[in-house]
Amino acid sequence: MRVGLVGVPGSGKSTLFRALARLQGPASVRAAAIHVPDERLLRLATLVDAKKTTPAEIILHDMPALSLRGSQEAESVAAARGVDLLAHVVGAYVDPGNVKGVAAKEIRALEEEMILLDQGLVESRLERVTHMIRVGRKEETPEMELLLRCKSCLEEGRSLRSTALSEADEKRLRGFQLLTMKPRFVILNVAEGDLAGEVPGLAELREREAALGVEVTTICAQLERELAELPPEELQGFLNEMGIGELGRDKLIRAAYTQLGFVTFFTAGRPEARAWTVRRGTPAVEAAGEIHSDMERGFIRAEVVRYEDLISAGSHTAARSKGAVRLEGRDYRIEDGDVLLIRFSA
Ligand SMILES: Nc1nc2c(ncn2[C@@H]2O[C@H](COP(=O)(O)OP(=O)(O)OP(=O)(O)O)[C@@H](O)[C@H]2O)c(=O)[nH]1
Ligand SMILES: [Mg+2]
Structure with a gap:
């Protein structure tokens, strides 16, 4: 899953990106993989005595500010179209008293910008189709x-997220990478001291954005950088001391999964225990394709066991004899926490 950090210059995108990606080197790196921590994967790896453990990944992109005009515009728009999820970083670390006014305005401004960009794309496509x-x-x-329906929605100043589209419509539009169809959420980059307490105006901002299906989460980019350098065994104590429940990284990962409707499934064998990410409801045959295209092509069936059942049984064999392993066909819809064994013919 590709997540893009967007927002006005100085909102803290690069600071956050470098903290989350644990980067120290040159500032030219703009994309990096973030491992998704998952206790379940570690327990599975121990259970099957896996040689290698591979967590799921989020590819995070530090994007140029969207509102830039001129030579960089095309590049920044193309970058934004290429991601699955937009994380809008809003700077509130200097003046937290301004969340209600400035932050809300910035969020609307980006939305309007994206509406205009989509309008341009829809109109030029419409011209082509009309000609055809x-x-x-x-x-x-x-x-x-x-396209005409999209056009009138955008002309009313509404994002395409707000129109009801059938699954077929969505599929048809998918290739256009329309910005206002992409799920997004807001990261309010607050000062360290505001992370534990309640920022004035935040509750109202949250409520207003929630009505549009947009989640607002708070992170302190600067602090995140410092926390990234702590040894893991000291981290939890530090977070408790500061009155913060969790790392910004974990908040971001959770928001990304929720916004995209993604779930985690596992494969666990001696050579490798691995976590995979798919959209909730993905058919087993497509999930198999994530692992290897041969598995999708030659799919026979999936042996599925719930993570909890496997752990409590103690082994695949024990789970099987307890009847906890189900045989599922290609249309079985993947649930979070499924451990899969794909049977296929090569
Ligand atoms: N005090 C404080 N300063 C921050 C924080 N986040 C970012 N800054 C500072 O704000 C300045 C701009 O931050 P960047 O992360 O470069 O902002 P950006 O969004 O990448 O900006 P552009 O790349 O120009 O679009 C830097 O000097 C950061 O040190 C924060 O949480 N607290
Ligand atoms: Mg930057």
Whole structure:
């Protein structure tokens, strides 16, 4: 899953990016993998005595500010279109008293910017499709109708997220990478002292954004950098002392999974225990394809056991004899915490 940090210059995107990616080197690195910590994976690895443990990953992109004009605009827009989820970083570390006013305005401004960019894209596509229909390609008519609906939604100043689209419509639009269709959430970059307490205006901001399906979470980019350098055994004590429940990294990961509707499944064998990420409801055959394209092509069935059942049984064999391992077909929908063994013919 690709998550892009967007926001105005100086909001703290690069500071946060470098902290989360644990980067020390040159500032030219703009994308990095973040491992998703998962206790369950570690327990599974121990259970099967795995040689190698591979966590799930989020690819985080530090993106150029979207509102930049001129030469960098095309690059920044293309970067934003390429991610699955937009994390809007809003700087509130200098003046926390301004959350209600400035932060809310900044969030709206980015939304409006994205609406305009989508409008441009929809209109040029619409021109092409209208031309194709004029020269006899009648089969393009449904796309034209869909684009017209998008156009009027955007013209009303609403994001495409706010219109009800059928699964088929969504599929049809997917290739266009429309910005206002992408899930997004807000990271309020607050001062260290505001992390534990309640920032004035935050509750109202949260409420307003929640109505649009946007989650607001607080992080202190600067502190996150310092915490990233602590030895892991000292970290929890430090967080407790400061009155912060968890790292910004963990907040971001949780928000990303929730916004995208992603779940984790596992494969656990002697050579490797590994965590995988798919959209909730993904059919088993597609999940198999995440592991290897041969498994998707030659899919026979999936042996599925719940993580908890496997742990309490103590081994795959014991789980099987307890009847906790189910045989599922290609259409079985993956749940969070499933441990899969794919049977396939090569
Ligand atoms: N005190 C404090 N300063 C911060 C914090 N986050 C960022 N800064 C400072 O703000 C300045 C800009 O931060 P960046 O992370 O470079 O901002 P950016 O969003 O990447 O900016 P652009 O790349 O120009 O779009 C830097 O000098 C940071 O040290 C924070 O949480 N607290
Ligand atoms: Mg930057």
